[in-house]
Amino acid sequence: MMNILVVGGGGREHALVRALSASKKVKKIWCAPGNAGIAAEAECVAVKSDDIPRLLKFAREKKVDLTLVGPESPLVNGLVDHFRRAGLKVVGPTRAAARLEGSKSFAKEFMRKYGIPTARCEVIPNFRKGTYVLTRWPGRSVVKADGLAAGKGVKVCESQAEAKEFLYDVMEKEIFGGAGDTAVIEECLEGQEATVMAFCDGKTLAAMPASQDHKRLLDNDRGPNTGGMGAYAPAPLITPDLQADIEATIFKPFLKGLQAESFDFRGIIYFGLMITPQGPKVLEFNVRFGDPETQVVLPLLESDLTEILLAVAEQRLSGLRIRWSKQTALTVVLAAAGYPAGPERGRTVKGIRGAAKGEGVQVYCAGVGEQKKQWVTAGGRVLAVTGIGSSFKEARDRAYKAVAKISFSGMQYRRDIGAKAMEALSR
Ligand SMILES: Nc1ncnc2c1ncn2[C@@H]1O[C@H](COP(=O)(O)OP(=O)(O)O)[C@@H](O)[C@H]1O
Numbered sequence: 001m002m003n004i005l006v007v008g009g010g011g012r013e014h015a016l017v018r019a020l021s022a023s024k025k026v027k028k029i030w031c032a033p034g035n036a037g038i039a040a041e042a043e044c045v046a047v048k049s050d051d052i053p054r055l056l057k058f059a060r061e062k063k064v065d066l067t068l069v070g071p072e073s074p075l076v077n078g079l080v081d082h083f084r085r086a087g088l089k090v091v092g093p094t095r096a097a098a099r100l101e102g103s104k105s106f107a108k109e110f111m112r113k114y115g116i117p118t119a120r121c122e123v124i125p126n127f128r129k130g131t132y133v134l135t136r137w138p139g140r141s142v143v144k145a146d147g148l149a150a151g152k153g154v155k156v157c158e159s160q161a162e163a164k165e166f167l168y169d170v171m172e173k174e175i176f177g178g179a180g181d182t183a184v185i186e187e188c189l190e191g192q193e194a195t196v197m198a199f200c201d202g203k204t205l206a207a208m209p210a211s212q213d214h215k216r217l218l219d220n221d222r223g224p225n226t227g228g229m230g231a232y233a234p235a236p237l238i239t240p241d242l243q244a245d246i247e248a249t250i251f252k253p254f255l256k257g258l259q260a261e262s263f264d265f266r267g268i269i270y271f272g273l274m275i276t277p278q279g280p281k282v283l284e285f286n287v288r289f290g291d292p293e294t295q296v297v298l299p300l301l302e303s304d305l306t307e308i309l310l311a312v313a314e315q316r317l318s319g320l321r322i323r324w325s326k327q328t329a330l331t332v333v334l335a336a337a338g339y340p341a342g343p344e345r346g347r348t349v350k351g352i353r354g355a356a357k358g359e360g361v362q363v364y365c366a367g368v369g370e371q372k373k374q375w376v377t378a379g380g381r382v383l384a385v386t387g388i389g390s391s392f393k394e395a396r397d398r399a400y401k402a403v404a405k406i407s408f409s410g411m412q413y414r415r416d417i418g419a420k421a422m423e424a425l426s427r
Protein backbone atom coordinates (compact mmCIF):
# COMPACT_ATOMS: atom_id res chain seq x y z
CA MET A 1 0.00 0.00 0.00
CA MET A 2 1.34 3.35 -1.05
CA ASN A 3 1.29 6.96 0.04
CA ILE A 4 1.17 9.31 -2.93
CA LEU A 5 1.82 13.02 -3.33
CA VAL A 6 0.34 14.85 -6.31
CA VAL A 7 1.88 18.27 -6.96
CA GLY A 8 -0.45 20.91 -8.42
CA GLY A 9 -3.97 22.19 -7.90
CA GLY A 10 -5.94 22.33 -11.16
CA GLY A 11 -8.43 20.21 -13.05
CA ARG A 12 -5.61 18.03 -14.32
CA GLU A 13 -4.53 17.23 -10.77
CA HIS A 14 -8.12 16.49 -9.78
CA ALA A 15 -8.33 13.95 -12.59
CA LEU A 16 -5.00 12.44 -11.47
CA VAL A 17 -6.14 12.22 -7.86
CA ARG A 18 -9.39 10.56 -8.88
CA ALA A 19 -7.64 7.99 -11.08
CA LEU A 20 -5.09 7.24 -8.36
CA SER A 21 -7.73 6.85 -5.67
CA ALA A 22 -9.38 4.12 -7.76
CA SER A 23 -6.21 2.07 -7.33
CA LYS A 24 -6.07 -0.87 -4.95
CA LYS A 25 -2.45 -0.06 -4.26
CA VAL A 26 -3.07 3.38 -2.79
CA LYS A 27 -3.45 4.02 0.91
CA LYS A 28 -3.30 7.79 1.10
CA ILE A 29 -3.11 10.71 -1.34
CA TRP A 30 -1.92 14.21 -0.59
CA CYS A 31 -2.24 17.06 -3.05
CA ALA A 32 -0.11 20.21 -2.84
CA PRO A 33 -1.73 22.69 -2.93
CA GLY A 34 -4.86 21.02 -4.37
CA ASN A 35 -8.13 22.96 -4.29
CA ALA A 36 -11.47 22.90 -2.47
CA GLY A 37 -12.87 20.29 -4.87
CA ILE A 38 -9.85 18.02 -4.64
CA ALA A 39 -10.10 18.25 -0.85
CA ALA A 40 -13.10 15.89 -0.95
CA GLU A 41 -10.89 13.13 -2.38
CA ALA A 42 -7.36 13.79 -1.09
CA GLU A 43 -5.75 15.63 1.78
CA CYS A 44 -4.72 19.05 0.51
CA VAL A 45 -1.45 20.47 1.80
CA ALA A 46 -0.88 24.23 1.87
CA VAL A 47 2.39 24.15 -0.07
CA LYS A 48 2.71 25.84 -3.46
CA SER A 49 3.58 23.60 -6.41
CA ASP A 50 6.84 25.46 -7.10
CA ASP A 51 8.12 25.48 -3.52
CA ILE A 52 10.54 22.59 -4.00
CA PRO A 53 12.25 22.75 -0.56
CA ARG A 54 8.94 22.56 1.31
CA LEU A 55 7.59 19.82 -0.95
CA LEU A 56 10.75 17.81 -0.33
CA LYS A 57 10.50 18.32 3.42
CA PHE A 58 6.87 17.21 3.35
CA ALA A 59 7.55 14.10 1.26
CA ARG A 60 10.34 13.05 3.61
CA GLU A 61 8.36 13.63 6.79
CA LYS A 62 5.28 11.78 5.53
CA LYS A 63 7.33 8.99 3.94
CA VAL A 64 5.69 9.52 0.56
CA ASP A 65 6.23 6.45 -1.63
CA LEU A 66 5.61 8.12 -4.98
CA THR A 67 5.33 11.75 -6.11
CA LEU A 68 3.61 12.80 -9.33
CA VAL A 69 4.15 16.32 -10.65
CA GLY A 70 1.37 18.05 -12.63
CA PRO A 71 2.71 21.48 -13.70
CA GLU A 72 5.83 22.23 -15.74
CA SER A 73 7.50 24.82 -13.58
CA PRO A 74 8.67 22.56 -10.70
CA LEU A 75 9.97 20.06 -13.28
CA VAL A 76 11.95 22.71 -15.16
CA ASN A 77 13.29 23.91 -11.81
CA GLY A 78 14.64 20.49 -10.87
CA LEU A 79 12.12 19.00 -8.44
CA VAL A 80 12.88 15.52 -9.73
CA ASP A 81 16.64 15.92 -9.21
CA HIS A 82 16.12 17.05 -5.61
CA PHE A 83 13.69 14.23 -4.80
CA ARG A 84 15.86 11.50 -6.35
CA ARG A 85 18.94 12.77 -4.51
CA ALA A 86 16.94 12.36 -1.29
CA GLY A 87 16.08 8.78 -2.27
CA LEU A 88 12.44 9.54 -3.07
CA LYS A 89 10.55 7.95 -5.94
CA VAL A 90 9.10 10.50 -8.35
CA VAL A 91 7.49 10.54 -11.79
CA GLY A 92 8.83 13.27 -14.07
CA PRO A 93 11.90 14.23 -16.08
CA THR A 94 15.04 15.62 -14.47
CA ARG A 95 15.86 19.30 -14.88
CA ALA A 96 18.09 18.59 -17.89
CA ALA A 97 15.39 16.61 -19.70
CA ALA A 98 12.64 19.08 -18.72
CA ARG A 99 14.38 21.68 -20.90
CA LEU A 100 12.54 20.00 -23.78
CA GLU A 101 9.62 22.08 -22.52
CA GLY A 102 11.50 24.82 -20.66
CA SER A 103 13.38 26.09 -23.72
CA LYS A 104 11.87 26.14 -27.19
CA SER A 105 15.27 26.62 -28.86
CA PHE A 106 16.65 23.64 -26.96
CA ALA A 107 13.66 21.55 -28.09
CA LYS A 108 14.12 22.64 -31.70
CA GLU A 109 17.82 21.74 -31.59
CA PHE A 110 16.93 18.31 -30.16
CA MET A 111 14.40 17.77 -32.98
CA ARG A 112 16.92 18.83 -35.62
CA LYS A 113 19.64 16.61 -34.20
CA TYR A 114 17.50 13.48 -34.07
CA GLY A 115 15.43 14.00 -37.22
CA ILE A 116 12.06 14.63 -35.60
CA PRO A 117 9.79 16.37 -38.15
CA THR A 118 9.07 19.98 -37.16
CA ALA A 119 8.71 23.48 -38.63
CA ARG A 120 11.83 25.18 -40.04
CA CYS A 121 13.13 27.75 -37.59
CA GLU A 122 15.81 30.22 -36.61
CA VAL A 123 16.96 30.87 -33.07
CA ILE A 124 17.10 34.59 -32.25
CA PRO A 125 19.68 35.73 -29.69
CA ASN A 126 18.66 39.42 -29.62
CA PHE A 127 16.16 41.82 -31.15
CA ARG A 128 18.59 43.40 -33.64
CA LYS A 129 19.46 39.99 -35.07
CA GLY A 130 15.74 39.18 -35.12
CA THR A 131 14.82 42.17 -37.27
CA TYR A 132 17.55 41.13 -39.70
CA VAL A 133 16.34 37.51 -39.81
CA LEU A 134 12.75 38.67 -40.35
CA THR A 135 13.69 40.37 -43.62
CA ARG A 136 14.11 36.82 -44.92
CA TRP A 137 10.67 35.73 -43.61
CA PRO A 138 8.31 37.79 -45.74
CA GLY A 139 4.89 36.17 -45.15
CA ARG A 140 3.37 34.49 -42.12
CA SER A 141 5.64 33.32 -39.37
CA VAL A 142 5.41 32.17 -35.79
CA VAL A 143 7.34 34.00 -33.08
CA LYS A 144 8.02 32.22 -29.79
CA ALA A 145 9.58 33.34 -26.52
CA ASP A 146 12.14 30.69 -25.61
CA GLY A 147 11.20 30.07 -21.97
CA LEU A 148 8.06 29.29 -19.98
CA ALA A 149 5.35 31.91 -20.53
CA ALA A 150 2.20 30.19 -19.26
CA GLY A 151 0.91 29.56 -22.78
CA LYS A 152 1.15 33.23 -23.82
CA GLY A 153 4.62 33.31 -25.35
CA VAL A 154 3.69 32.32 -28.91
CA LYS A 155 2.16 34.41 -31.66
CA VAL A 156 1.19 33.32 -35.14
CA CYS A 157 1.95 36.46 -37.18
CA GLU A 158 0.34 37.35 -40.50
CA SER A 159 3.04 39.78 -41.61
CA GLN A 160 6.64 40.79 -41.07
CA ALA A 161 5.50 43.94 -39.26
CA GLU A 162 3.38 41.97 -36.82
CA ALA A 163 6.23 39.54 -36.17
CA LYS A 164 8.64 42.40 -35.55
CA GLU A 165 6.25 44.03 -33.10
CA PHE A 166 5.77 40.84 -31.07
CA LEU A 167 9.49 40.15 -31.15
CA TYR A 168 10.03 43.66 -29.77
CA ASP A 169 7.56 43.00 -26.92
CA VAL A 170 9.27 39.70 -26.11
CA MET A 171 12.93 40.74 -26.38
CA GLU A 172 13.02 44.48 -25.66
CA LYS A 173 9.95 45.17 -23.53
CA GLU A 174 10.53 41.79 -21.87
CA ILE A 175 6.83 41.15 -21.33
CA PHE A 176 7.69 37.58 -20.28
CA GLY A 177 10.80 38.58 -18.34
CA GLY A 178 13.83 36.33 -18.85
CA ALA A 179 11.74 33.85 -20.87
CA GLY A 180 12.23 36.26 -23.78
CA ASP A 181 16.03 36.60 -23.61
CA THR A 182 16.07 34.25 -26.58
CA ALA A 183 13.32 33.77 -29.17
CA VAL A 184 12.51 31.41 -32.01
CA ILE A 185 11.04 32.32 -35.40
CA GLU A 186 9.31 29.44 -37.16
CA GLU A 187 7.68 28.61 -40.43
CA CYS A 188 3.89 28.62 -40.07
CA LEU A 189 2.54 25.11 -40.58
CA GLU A 190 -0.91 24.39 -41.98
CA GLY A 191 -3.17 21.60 -40.82
CA GLN A 192 -5.09 20.37 -37.79
CA GLU A 193 -3.56 20.18 -34.34
CA ALA A 194 -3.64 17.13 -32.11
CA THR A 195 -2.02 16.00 -28.90
CA VAL A 196 -0.45 12.65 -28.24
CA MET A 197 0.74 11.99 -24.70
CA ALA A 198 2.75 8.95 -23.72
CA PHE A 199 4.12 7.34 -20.60
CA CYS A 200 7.90 7.32 -20.92
CA ASP A 201 10.42 5.38 -18.86
CA GLY A 202 13.38 6.46 -20.97
CA LYS A 203 13.43 3.22 -22.97
CA THR A 204 9.81 2.70 -23.96
CA LEU A 205 6.93 5.01 -24.89
CA ALA A 206 3.37 3.86 -24.24
CA ALA A 207 0.93 6.11 -26.08
CA MET A 208 -2.30 7.34 -24.56
CA PRO A 209 -5.33 7.96 -26.79
CA ALA A 210 -4.81 11.03 -29.00
CA SER A 211 -6.80 14.13 -28.09
CA GLN A 212 -7.66 17.56 -29.46
CA ASP A 213 -8.20 20.66 -27.38
CA HIS A 214 -9.79 24.05 -28.07
CA LYS A 215 -7.47 26.97 -27.26
CA ARG A 216 -9.65 29.98 -28.07
CA LEU A 217 -12.13 31.39 -25.59
CA LEU A 218 -15.13 31.67 -27.93
CA ASP A 219 -17.11 29.47 -30.31
CA ASN A 220 -15.74 28.96 -33.83
CA ASP A 221 -12.19 29.51 -32.55
CA ARG A 222 -12.62 33.21 -31.94
CA GLY A 223 -11.47 35.41 -29.07
CA PRO A 224 -8.23 35.28 -27.11
CA ASN A 225 -6.11 32.20 -26.46
CA THR A 226 -6.67 30.41 -23.16
CA GLY A 227 -5.20 27.49 -21.26
CA GLY A 228 -7.76 25.34 -23.08
CA MET A 229 -11.58 25.45 -23.15
CA GLY A 230 -12.35 21.80 -23.86
CA ALA A 231 -11.06 18.60 -25.40
CA TYR A 232 -11.99 15.13 -26.54
CA ALA A 233 -10.32 11.74 -26.90
CA PRO A 234 -9.72 9.64 -28.84
CA ALA A 235 -9.41 12.16 -31.66
CA PRO A 236 -10.95 10.67 -34.83
CA LEU A 237 -8.35 12.61 -36.84
CA ILE A 238 -5.62 10.28 -35.60
CA THR A 239 -6.43 7.11 -37.52
CA PRO A 240 -4.53 3.89 -36.75
CA ASP A 241 -2.34 4.52 -39.81
CA LEU A 242 -1.51 8.02 -38.66
CA GLN A 243 -0.79 6.76 -35.14
CA ALA A 244 1.65 4.22 -36.59
CA ASP A 245 3.24 7.04 -38.60
CA ILE A 246 3.60 9.17 -35.44
CA GLU A 247 5.21 6.30 -33.56
CA ALA A 248 7.66 5.58 -36.39
CA THR A 249 8.65 9.15 -37.27
CA ILE A 250 8.39 10.83 -33.86
CA PHE A 251 8.41 8.34 -30.95
CA LYS A 252 11.35 6.39 -32.31
CA PRO A 253 13.79 9.26 -32.88
CA PHE A 254 12.59 10.89 -29.64
CA LEU A 255 13.65 7.82 -27.63
CA LYS A 256 16.90 7.62 -29.55
CA GLY A 257 17.57 11.25 -28.64
CA LEU A 258 16.84 10.67 -24.96
CA GLN A 259 19.33 7.84 -24.89
CA ALA A 260 22.01 9.61 -26.91
CA GLU A 261 21.80 12.64 -24.60
CA SER A 262 21.61 10.42 -21.48
CA PHE A 263 18.42 12.17 -20.38
CA ASP A 264 16.72 10.56 -17.42
CA PHE A 265 13.12 10.86 -18.55
CA ARG A 266 10.78 8.79 -16.46
CA GLY A 267 7.52 10.68 -16.73
CA ILE A 268 4.92 11.88 -19.19
CA ILE A 269 5.80 13.27 -22.60
CA TYR A 270 3.26 15.39 -24.47
CA PHE A 271 3.70 15.84 -28.23
CA GLY A 272 1.86 18.90 -29.55
CA LEU A 273 1.40 18.01 -33.23
CA MET A 274 0.34 19.63 -36.47
CA ILE A 275 -1.03 17.09 -38.92
CA THR A 276 0.21 18.64 -42.17
CA PRO A 277 -0.26 17.40 -45.75
CA GLN A 278 3.39 16.24 -45.45
CA GLY A 279 2.63 14.23 -42.34
CA PRO A 280 2.68 14.84 -38.59
CA LYS A 281 5.11 17.48 -37.30
CA VAL A 282 5.95 18.45 -33.73
CA LEU A 283 4.96 21.97 -32.64
CA GLU A 284 6.23 21.54 -29.11
CA PHE A 285 7.03 19.12 -26.32
CA ASN A 286 5.49 19.34 -22.88
CA VAL A 287 7.07 17.19 -20.22
CA ARG A 288 3.92 16.49 -18.22
CA PHE A 289 0.21 15.78 -18.54
CA GLY A 290 -1.81 18.36 -20.49
CA ASP A 291 -4.69 20.33 -19.03
CA PRO A 292 -7.51 19.73 -20.12
CA GLU A 293 -6.29 16.70 -22.16
CA THR A 294 -5.83 14.69 -18.95
CA GLN A 295 -9.51 15.19 -18.11
CA VAL A 296 -10.49 13.24 -21.25
CA VAL A 297 -7.69 10.69 -21.40
CA LEU A 298 -7.71 9.37 -17.83
CA PRO A 299 -11.44 8.51 -17.79
CA LEU A 300 -10.62 6.08 -20.62
CA LEU A 301 -7.85 4.33 -18.70
CA GLU A 302 -8.88 0.85 -17.56
CA SER A 303 -5.53 -0.22 -16.12
CA ASP A 304 -4.32 0.87 -12.70
CA LEU A 305 -2.63 4.29 -12.99
CA THR A 306 -0.50 3.67 -9.90
CA GLU A 307 0.93 0.48 -11.41
CA ILE A 308 1.76 2.32 -14.63
CA LEU A 309 3.48 5.17 -12.79
CA LEU A 310 5.49 2.72 -10.71
CA ALA A 311 6.56 0.96 -13.89
CA VAL A 312 7.58 4.33 -15.33
CA ALA A 313 9.68 5.17 -12.28
CA GLU A 314 11.27 1.69 -12.24
CA GLN A 315 11.76 1.48 -16.04
CA ARG A 316 9.52 -1.55 -16.46
CA LEU A 317 7.13 -0.05 -19.01
CA SER A 318 7.94 -2.51 -21.83
CA GLY A 319 6.55 -5.40 -19.79
CA LEU A 320 3.25 -3.69 -19.10
CA ARG A 321 0.01 -4.00 -21.08
CA ILE A 322 -2.04 -0.85 -20.66
CA ARG A 323 -5.75 -1.19 -21.37
CA TRP A 324 -7.91 1.67 -22.67
CA SER A 325 -11.67 1.76 -22.94
CA LYS A 326 -13.24 1.90 -26.41
CA GLN A 327 -15.43 4.81 -25.32
CA THR A 328 -15.09 8.51 -26.10
CA ALA A 329 -14.63 11.26 -23.53
CA LEU A 330 -15.31 14.96 -24.07
CA THR A 331 -14.72 17.75 -21.59
CA VAL A 332 -16.15 21.27 -21.45
CA VAL A 333 -14.27 23.84 -19.40
CA LEU A 334 -16.35 26.32 -17.40
CA ALA A 335 -14.43 29.56 -16.93
CA ALA A 336 -14.98 32.55 -14.66
CA ALA A 337 -16.22 35.92 -15.90
CA GLY A 338 -13.30 38.01 -17.10
CA TYR A 339 -11.16 34.99 -18.04
CA PRO A 340 -8.48 34.98 -19.38
CA ALA A 341 -7.56 38.64 -18.72
CA GLY A 342 -8.80 39.00 -15.13
CA PRO A 343 -11.06 36.24 -13.78
CA GLU A 344 -13.63 37.14 -11.14
CA ARG A 345 -13.22 35.38 -7.84
CA GLY A 346 -15.61 34.61 -5.03
CA ARG A 347 -18.74 33.83 -7.10
CA THR A 348 -20.85 31.02 -5.65
CA VAL A 349 -20.73 27.84 -7.77
CA LYS A 350 -23.92 25.79 -7.74
CA GLY A 351 -24.87 22.39 -9.05
CA ILE A 352 -21.57 20.48 -8.99
CA ARG A 353 -22.94 17.56 -6.98
CA GLY A 354 -26.05 17.21 -9.09
CA ALA A 355 -24.05 17.34 -12.31
CA ALA A 356 -21.56 14.74 -11.07
CA LYS A 357 -24.38 12.26 -10.41
CA GLY A 358 -25.22 12.01 -14.12
CA GLU A 359 -24.44 8.74 -15.91
CA GLY A 360 -21.02 8.84 -17.61
CA VAL A 361 -20.05 12.18 -16.07
CA GLN A 362 -16.93 13.29 -14.22
CA VAL A 363 -16.68 16.80 -12.82
CA TYR A 364 -13.15 18.02 -12.13
CA CYS A 365 -12.48 21.12 -10.03
CA ALA A 366 -9.80 23.64 -10.98
CA GLY A 367 -10.29 27.24 -9.78
CA VAL A 368 -12.63 26.24 -6.97
CA GLY A 369 -12.34 27.64 -3.46
CA GLU A 370 -14.46 27.54 -0.35
CA GLN A 371 -16.13 30.45 1.44
CA LYS A 372 -18.63 30.00 4.28
CA LYS A 373 -19.04 26.31 3.43
CA GLN A 374 -19.89 27.13 -0.17
CA TRP A 375 -17.91 26.49 -3.31
CA VAL A 376 -16.82 29.68 -5.05
CA THR A 377 -14.80 30.61 -8.11
CA ALA A 378 -11.10 30.97 -7.28
CA GLY A 379 -9.35 31.02 -10.66
CA GLY A 380 -9.79 31.38 -14.41
CA ARG A 381 -10.76 27.89 -15.40
CA VAL A 382 -13.19 26.79 -12.70
CA LEU A 383 -14.40 23.32 -13.70
CA ALA A 384 -13.90 20.71 -16.38
CA VAL A 385 -17.04 18.69 -17.02
CA THR A 386 -16.34 15.41 -18.82
CA GLY A 387 -18.90 13.19 -20.48
CA ILE A 388 -17.99 9.60 -21.31
CA GLY A 389 -20.07 7.56 -23.76
CA SER A 390 -20.04 4.74 -26.25
CA SER A 391 -20.17 7.22 -29.14
CA PHE A 392 -18.79 10.68 -29.74
CA LYS A 393 -22.34 12.05 -29.65
CA GLU A 394 -23.20 10.33 -26.40
CA ALA A 395 -20.06 11.66 -24.71
CA ARG A 396 -20.84 15.15 -25.93
CA ASP A 397 -24.51 15.02 -24.93
CA ARG A 398 -23.60 13.79 -21.47
CA ALA A 399 -21.04 16.55 -20.97
CA TYR A 400 -23.39 19.35 -22.03
CA LYS A 401 -26.32 17.90 -20.06
CA ALA A 402 -24.14 18.02 -16.95
CA VAL A 403 -22.93 21.54 -17.78
CA ALA A 404 -26.55 22.70 -17.87
CA LYS A 405 -26.89 21.79 -14.17
CA ILE A 406 -24.01 24.02 -13.09
CA SER A 407 -24.15 27.77 -12.66
CA PHE A 408 -22.21 30.74 -11.36
CA SER A 409 -22.39 34.40 -12.14
CA GLY A 410 -20.60 35.21 -15.42
CA MET A 411 -19.92 31.55 -16.29
CA GLN A 412 -18.28 31.25 -19.72
CA TYR A 413 -17.99 28.11 -21.83
CA ARG A 414 -17.88 27.07 -25.44
CA ARG A 415 -20.98 25.47 -26.96
CA ASP A 416 -19.01 23.93 -29.82
CA ILE A 417 -16.52 21.57 -28.17
CA GLY A 418 -16.21 18.60 -30.51
CA ALA A 419 -18.68 20.10 -33.01
CA LYS A 420 -16.26 20.04 -35.95
CA ALA A 421 -15.17 16.48 -35.23
CA MET A 422 -18.81 15.34 -35.01
CA GLU A 423 -19.55 16.97 -38.34
CA ALA A 424 -16.54 15.24 -39.90
CA LEU A 425 -17.65 11.89 -38.43
CA SER A 426 -21.14 12.22 -39.89
CA ARG A 427 -19.81 12.86 -43.40
N1 LIG B 1 5.00 26.39 -36.49
C1 LIG B 1 3.73 26.65 -36.24
N2 LIG B 1 2.83 26.74 -37.23
C2 LIG B 1 1.52 27.04 -36.99
N3 LIG B 1 1.02 27.23 -35.76
C3 LIG B 1 1.87 27.15 -34.71
C4 LIG B 1 3.26 26.85 -34.88
N4 LIG B 1 3.82 26.82 -33.68
C5 LIG B 1 2.86 27.10 -32.78
N5 LIG B 1 1.68 27.31 -33.39
C6 LIG B 1 0.38 27.65 -32.74
O1 LIG B 1 0.64 28.29 -31.49
C7 LIG B 1 0.16 27.50 -30.41
C8 LIG B 1 1.11 27.61 -29.23
O2 LIG B 1 2.39 27.17 -29.61
P1 LIG B 1 3.23 26.13 -28.75
O3 LIG B 1 4.53 25.90 -29.43
O4 LIG B 1 2.37 24.94 -28.49
O5 LIG B 1 3.53 26.95 -27.43
P2 LIG B 1 2.90 27.04 -25.97
O6 LIG B 1 1.90 25.93 -25.82
O7 LIG B 1 4.07 26.90 -25.09
O8 LIG B 1 2.29 28.39 -25.90
C9 LIG B 1 0.02 26.11 -30.99
O9 LIG B 1 -0.95 25.36 -30.28
C10 LIG B 1 -0.39 26.40 -32.42
O10 LIG B 1 -1.77 26.71 -32.50
Ligand SMILES: [Mg+2]
Pocket: 272, 284
Ligand atom coordinates in the same frame (compact mmCIF):
# COMPACT_ATOMS: atom_id res chain seq x y z
MG1 LIG C 1 1.16 24.30 -26.73
